[in-house]
Amino acid sequence: MQTAHTEVSSTTVLHLEGISKSFPGVKALNNMAIELRLGEIHAVCGENGAGKSTLMKLITGVYRPDSGTMSLNGAPLVVHNPNDAYAKGIAIIFQETSLFPELTVLENIFMGHEVLRPLLGGLAFLPVLDYPTMRAQAKEIFSRLGMDLDLDARVADLGVATKQMVEIAKALSFDSSILILDEPTAALTSREVATLFDTIGKLKAHGVSMLYISHRLDEIFQIADRVTVIRDGEHVHTEDVIKVTRDQLVSWMVGRTLHNLYPKEDVEIGEVVFEARDIRQEGKLGGVDLSLRRGEILGLSGLAGSGRTELALALAGLTERDSGEILIDGKPATFRDYRGAMARGIVYISEDRQKYGLVVPMSVSENITLPLLHRISGLAGIINRGKEGTISDRYIADLSIKTPGGDFVVNNLSGGNQQKVSVAKALAMEPRILILDEPTRGVDVGAKSEIHRIICALARSGKSIIMISSDLPEILGMSDRVIVMKGGLKVGELSRAELSQEKILELAL
Amino acid sequence: MSGKRKVSREAILGILVVAFMAFLALTSNFDSKSGIYSMMLDVSPSIVGAIAMSMVIITGNIDISAGTILGFVAFAAGSLAELGAPAWIFIPAGILMGICLAGLNGWISVTFKVPSIVVTLAMNMVHLGFYATFLPNAGWVENLKDNFTWLGRGRFFDLVPYIFVIALLVAVLFMYIMKNTSFGKSLYAVGGNRQAAIYAGINPDRTVIKVYLVEGLLLGVAGILKATTANEIMPSAFQGREMIFISAAVVGGVSILGGGGKVLGAVFGAFLVYLLSIAMIYLGFQDYFQFSLQGIIVLIAVFVTVTDFTELRKKLRGTFTRAGRARKARA
Structure with a gap:
């Protein structure tokens, strides 16, 4: 296990300052700043929704910041898309897998940036894949990671931890000097975590700088050199890990008064x-x-x-x-x-009302009475619109749902009112x-x-x-x-x- | 890391094809010269069509109008030949027809964000109506001469049809393309994990349009291979061919969900679908019942390629034993 917190270098590789990013209705990041130094493992932590993932997506070009500056090795940094980020030496390992299950390890590593050679000597206009070179490069990457993996194995047949190694190898195949790991241990067992940390240690020894996002505090103390706490989209604190305690981290993360x-x-x-x-x-x-x-x-x-x-x-x-x-x-x-x-x-109301809670193109009253169809329909299953109206009107009044009428389409209501319809629907079942x-x-x-x-x-x-x-x-x-x-x-x-x-x-x- | 090496799906399919042929040879006169010849003749357009369809399916799309596109290809090539055009005119013309029509499918699907199954199902009907309404004599071309049929009827050593050799060359070329070009890899990426493909710098929309253009090219080839074997062409007769292509692809291990499958598998799939229909004729099944059996085979093939067997086993665990059922009832 890597516990050696080495002296942090003073060379800045990646610097973000005054970064703000809003989505409709939410300010995800506000005047955020972070500085990554050469060869350090820099942990980023914060509560759910603090803005960690948004920050990473800005660095890798999935989103563009509304304001603020980013710089890489002192030069201004503009990232157009994740591939562009790779080309600039910044690689991210996303929480959700970005692998192609039906393809082999080798094919996955080089997807989108295959090594090409001309088909025949002079035919440079007919590029084909150069498997020997890719194979050699992949071998070299895995040996750097200290692992031996069958390059021709189908990714779907691999375990979660091995898949993660493939992701890391993929990131390294771009010659990345900066690696971003977003909750990499979320799906791993403790033994697999140990292997991952071992790999991270090796990469660090090779001078790779890493942003490590995690809300598992133990891990941060185990491998990180410095830690930055984000709260409500704002930078709270950056400190050397050896100088902070667990309690301090938690209090920074919570911060607000109730x-x-x-x-x-x-x-x-x-x-x-x-x-x-x-x-x-x-x-x-x-x-x-x-x-x-x-x-x-x-x-x-x-x-x-x-x-x-x-x-x-x-x-x-x-x-x-x-x-x-x-x-x-x-x-x-x-x-x-x-x-x-x-x-x-027993009635369950889903967190995702658009997806599981409501049939949004249907009207308010149709939604409320949807679970009661048997009660409001008569012979041959014909719906008694009168009964439907009586029931839904009661809940519309009880929950003060702001709608022009029961026959109004749910899709056109505000989020809060949609949620109330969702609750009304549940209550109509008299749980x-x-x-x-x-x-x-x-x-x-x-x-x-x-x-x-x-x-x-x-x-x-x-x-x-x-x-x-x-x-x-x-x-x-x-x-x-x-x-x-x-x-x-x-x-x-x-x-x-x-x-x-x-x-x-x-x-x- | 991974210990045991699995026998590839394609190897199993290949063995199956050979075993099937051996079985037919032993139980019927399939191994006669005419039996072998008709197989090679019939399977050639299916091989090319199955490869075309496989590439589309690998990107997570489909082309229900492939059959009616063949009709247009055959009509275009046949009409030109009837006017006396030589092969170097009617072949490119047929292929161009395929590229335009299939490309239109891809363009509509991508531009208007309509799922390809809807676009191509609609186009299938549009094509059929177009034949009957706008083509002279509903597109029927008769009395085609040697300048057209030499391609479909010619054979090497008095046995191997030219078109069979062409189909195999196409197969080899596309096996190479799918494995050894960025284009080939991008098809798997888009069908396998669209979001990840975008993160890998691949433009899914452009890839889909490209795959339809290439499919069109291959449909052009398949249409000409098929058309030149007869001296008359009726476009509407090509409708339904797409089902053979889809069956061949699926039986050949191409995942209907996209992202997986090999050209070689589709080639074997084309053989299997043909052999199956022949076997049923030898076994004396009536014409239409063949459709039912073929449908069932496709269903099984999809089930095998799509099902997550560990998940299924877990779900079915105990269902078939009394003790298991009792345990389930308790839970």
């Missing part, structure tokens, strides 16, 4: 209505227990990819669990799919247990507090709620109890009295 703008009221909490025991799903959930009481709001916290959504889907029968038991009112529930879960009063996945993602502040008010009202009326959220203040402000997930496991449970941002992050990181 304003109590949440309308959470104390509701009498009743008996346990829902219980899950040892829920397992291969590679996703490693045995999770939870219980939920009447009138309770249970917050589900954790970083992206920690298994929150996977747990919610399994609880609602939307994905099949490998093992585990679900009890409703103390009796085993045998439902096997979402239809069965709905019949037992006892409501699972809300990121209920306020992408809605404006006004709509957000209205949705919070609705959630509280639901709890008061005796419904039990599981709320997944990446927004820590929301979790803190709304929950009676919080479960923190990490790597598919429940790593902590905090009562309302024990709650604090630091505690949740401490558990989640």
Whole structure:
């Protein structure tokens, strides 16, 4: 394992200053700065949505900054696209794989920048692939990485860690002097992580400078020389890793003070209505227990990819669990799919309302009554439009959905109102247990507090709620109890009295 | 790293083709001179068409109008030959026809962002209507003379058709192109992982247009190979050929989802599809039932190339045993 934190060189290779980038409705980066020095491993950390990925995408030309300057080895840097970045010696290893599963390792490494030779001596206008040269170069790269890989193996047949090595080899085939690793260990086992760190150490020894994005603090202390913390799109701190403590990092990442703008009221909490025991799903959930009481709001916290959504889907029968038991009112529930879960009063509202929640080209009332078709349709399945209207009008009024009418197409509503339609649709099923996945993602502040008010009202009326959220203040402000997930496991449970941002992050990181 | 080496899919297909031929030779008079000759004659246009279709499928697209494009190619080449044009005129003319029509498909699909299956299905119908309405005598060309049919009827050693040799040369050329040129690699990239292709500096739209142009060129060749074997041409009779090409590609291991497959596989696929139809004739199946069987074969082929077997095994685990079912019910 590489733990040697060598003296950081003072030569700057990549320098970003005053970088801002906005997307419609969001300021992703604001006056951001970062400086990468020769041969250092520079960690970048921050909460979900702090702007890490946007920053990397600016450096590699996926996005262009709205303002600010970038320079490479002292010269101004303009990157048009990822390939252009490669050509300039900057390579990124994306979180999502960028490999071609049906092709071989060798073909993958040189895709888009194949080594060419003329078909025959003078026929320079007929370029064909120069396999011997590519093979030799690939061999040389792998030997530099200290590995021996079958260059003709099909990538689809390789393990996740090996695929990552191919990605790294691909990056190196451009003679990259700067390597950006975006959460490279997210999908790796601890042994594979050790191999990766070993590789990173070798690259560092060869003078490659690296930006290492991770929210696993342990890793940062293990391999990084310096660390930069980003919060809400802004640069917070850059420091030598040996000079900081874990607590300091966490406090930089959290930083903000919590304003109590949440309308959470104390509701009498009743008996346990829902219980899950040892829920397992291969590679996703490693045995999770939870219980939920009447009138309770249970917050589900954790970083992206920690298994929150996977747990919610399994609880609602939307994905099949490998093992585990679900009890409703103390009796085993045998439902096997979402239809069965709905019949037992469990309703899940997806974080991605456009994709899973709503049929956007349909009207508000059609969406709200979609799960109730059997109840509002008469003989031969003909829909009773009167009933449809009565039901939807009630929820439109209850949730104060701002729409010109029930027959208005959902697509034309604002994000907040779409979310309310999504909630209305769930409520129309008259659930006892409501699972809300990121209920306020992408809605404006006004709509957000209205949705919070609705959630509280639901709890008061005796419904039990599981709320997944990446927004820590929301979790803190709304929950009676919080479960923190990490790597598919429940790593902590905090009562309302024990709650604090630091505690949740401490558990989640 | 990876220990065991798998036998390539193409090798298995090759063995299958040989075994199939041996089986037919033993059980029928397939191995007669005329049997072998008709196979080579019939399979040649399918080989070229299957290669064309495979390249399109590898990019994640398809061409349902390939059959009707062949009709236009045959009509263009045949009409010129009827007017007395020699091969060096009617061959390029036919190929140009193929390039224009297939290129139009690609251009429409990319420019208006319409999935290629919709574009080419529509074009298939447009072509058919066009034949009947605008072509003289619905495109029927009769009494073609030697200046046209010498190509399709000529043979080496009184056995091997010229067109078979041409088809094999095309196959070798495209095997080389797919493996040894940036163009070939870009087709796999676009069909395999479009986003990653963009990150690798490949323009997917331009690649798709290019692949349709090349497909058109090959359809031009296939159309001429097919047309010159007869002394009359009826364009609408070519409709349905695309299904043979698609079957051959899919049976040959080209992934219908895009991103995977080899030219050699498609060539063997073309043989297999032909041998299958011949076998069914020998076995005495009625004409139309052949379609059903061929359809089932394609279904199986797609299933084999597309299915993730570890996932399926996991899903089916226990389904077929009583204990397994009980365990599932408990869970």
